[in-house]
Amino acid sequence: MTSIAGKTVLxxxxxxxxxxxxxxxxxxxxxxxxxxxxxxxQLENLTTELKALGCNFxxxxxxxxxxxxxxxxLNKINQTVGEVNILINNAGIEIYRSFPDYSLAEMQSVISxxxxxxxxxxxxxxxxxxxxNSGHIVNIASLAAKKGHPYDSIYSASKAGLLMxxxxxxxxLADTGVQISTICPGYIADQGMLADTGIPAPSLSGTSQPEAxxxxxxxxxxxxxxxxxxxxxxxxxxxxxxxFAIWQFFPKFGDAIYRFIGVIELNKKRRxxxxxxxxxxxxxx
Numbered sequence: 655m656t657s658i659a660g661k662t663v664l665x666x667x668x669x670x671x672x673x674x675x676x677x678x679x680x681x682x683x684x685x686x687x688x689x690x691x692x693x694x695x696q697l698e699n700l701t702t703e704l705k706a707l708g709c710n711f712x713x714x715x716x717x718x719x720x721x722x723x724x725x726x727x728l729n730k731i732n733q734t735v736g737e738v739n740i741l742i743n744n745a746g747i748e749i750y751r752s753f754p755d756y757s758l759a760e761m762q763s764v765i766s767x768x769x770x771x772x773x774x775x776x777x778x779x780x781x782x783x784x785x786x787n788s789g790h791i792v793n794i795a796s797l798a799a800k801k802g803h804p805y806d807s808i809y810s811a812s813k814a815g816l817l818m819x820x821x822x823x824x825x826x827l828a829d830t831g832v833q834i835s836t837i838c839p840g841y842i843a844d845q846g847m848l849a850d851t852g853i854p855a856p857s858l859s860g861t862s863q864p865e866a867x868x869x870x871x872x873x874x875x876x877x878x879x880x881x882x883x884x885x886x887x888x889x890x891x892x893x894x895x896x897x898f899a900i901w902q903f904f905p906k907f908g909d910a911i912y913r914f915i916g917v918i919e920l921n922k923k924r925r926x927x928x929x930x931x932x933x934x935x936x937x938x939x
Contacts, residue, residue, distance in 0.1 A: 655876045656790075659684040664731065664738045664779075666718055666771070667745030669696035672794075672842060672864045676744060679868035681709035688731055688738065690714045690745070718745055718771040719763055728778050737786075740875060741779055743772035743816075744794045748809045750925040761808050768812035773819060780832065787831035790875050793820045794867075797840045797883070800898045801908055805921035817881075824880060835874035839867045839884040840894070861886060 663680055667673040669691025680687050681704050689711055691697050697713035704711040712735055716727050731738065746768045749760050776791050783789030798806065799813035820836040827834060843861040862884050870882045885891045901908030912918055 656878065658740065658872070658875055661739040662686045662688065662735055662737065663740040663742060664688045664690065664775070665742045665744060666690045666775070669693045669700065672867050673744050674700060675864040675868040676742060676871050677704060677711065679872050681707055681711070683872060686710040686712070686735065688712050688714060688735055690716050690718065690727070692717050718775070719766040721766060721770055721774050724771065724774050725778060728775070737782055738779055739788070740790045740792070741775060742792045742794070742871060743775065745771065746794065748806060750805050750921060752805060752925070753807050756808060764808045765812050768809065769815045769819070772816060776823070783832045784830055789832040791832070791834045792871055792874055793834070793836045795820070795836050795838045797838050797894070799838060801901060801912070803921055804918050805925045833878045835879050836881045837867065837870050837874060837884060838881065842867065
């Protein structure tokens with residue numbers, strides 16, 4: 655098992671949602687955390703909390719969907735902290751629409767934040783990791799990467815892309831000391847984009863606590879796990895994996911199950927709710 659104590663971790667989407675819980679878990683592992691987010695106030699609050707625990711948390715305010723700014727961000731980080739040992743691509747946005755109702759700007763913002771920013775940060779950091787023969791990249795995907803969510807098609811596409819890109823790059827890195835892991839959470843209770851809508855997840859789908867996702871991130875690094883599905887409990891995870899395998903052979907059966915457990919109805923409500931206003935921010939499902 656790999657120790658991460660003393661490592662420098664770059665965490666995107668750190669200012670809220672499960673990013674906060676990942677930061678807390680990293681603090682317990684005695685890492686130096688570079689927290690990137692869009693909200694200066696939320697980053698300041700997290701800095702105060704973690705520094706009170708003795709953690710070296712260094713905040714950087716940045717909209718990572720602005721891909722051209724990422725080299726400047728990494729230059730600032732390198733000048734302030736030094737080399738990054740671990741990258742956790744957690745930032746994500748989700749906009750609910752019937753597909754024809756998306757604007758080009760909305761599609762670009764989701765794909766830039768959820769997929770291209772993770773790719774670009776990894777591309778910029780990998781040369782040093784490869785030169786040192788060590789490093790780890792963790793990508794936070796979603797169960798929507800395994801089975802598309804209606805009225806959430808762009809998010810699903812971005813997370814599926816993240817999952818498959820991770821799978822391909824992991825194979826490229828097989829003979830190096832650099833590792834890559836993908837975390838696929840289901841619905842997260844009380845935090846992130848589902849909680850923002852004020853609409854509960856379908857009871858049969860299962861929900862996870864944000865602490866469980868944070869724990870999965872830590873374990874994926876320590877144990878060099880390629881892919882981790884996070885759901886309510888061990889049994890729910892097993893059933894989820896089994897269903898995804900079956901749906902590879904019978905996609906329309908998967909469609910029927912999603913209708914039965916209420917995923918389609920949920921996303922219709924998420925699309926229509928007046929309590930949710932799509933916006934560009936760094937949070938997660």
